[in-house]
Amino acid sequence: MPKAYWISAYRAVKDPDKLAAYAKLAGPAITEGGGRFLARGVPAKVYEAGLAQRTVLIEFDSIEQATATHDSPAYQAALAALDDGAERDLRVIEGV
Template identity: 65%
Template sequence: MPKAYWINTFRSINDERKLAAYIELAGPALGAAGGKFLARGLPAHAFESGIVERTTLIEFDSVDAAVAAYNSPAYQQALRALDDGAERDLRIIEAAS
């Protein structure tokens, strides 16, 4: 099975406290679900329609593992902590073979 990549871009951050609570819960939840953080933070550059906001790239063993991580109770708790504190664009893509 090919690896999968979770790409999360924050389009806007409305509440830094909620973001901090989300980060505190989401990192451990995704790590426990097999996610390996490859990159996170602000982009060094953004081109075309890109925005300079927090972006996270996480590797999983498969698309199914990434989707299971998203649906896990621990990650859902992190999402509840974020509670409209940010607008995000989250995608899970399969690695090229």
């Protein structure tokens, strides 16, 4: 079974306090769901049409595990804490 990856790009941070509240809840929810943080931060370099946005890469054992974690009550509570504090693009993709 291929691994799965969450790729989240932060287009804009509107409220740093809400983002901090989200992170405090989201980290444990993701790790409890089996997620492993592989990278996070602003890109060291961008090419082509790349944007220098905060990006987070998280690995899961499967698409099912990744989506179950996203849909879990614990992660949904983290999203509620974020409450429009950031504009993000979150994608779940299957590994090759």
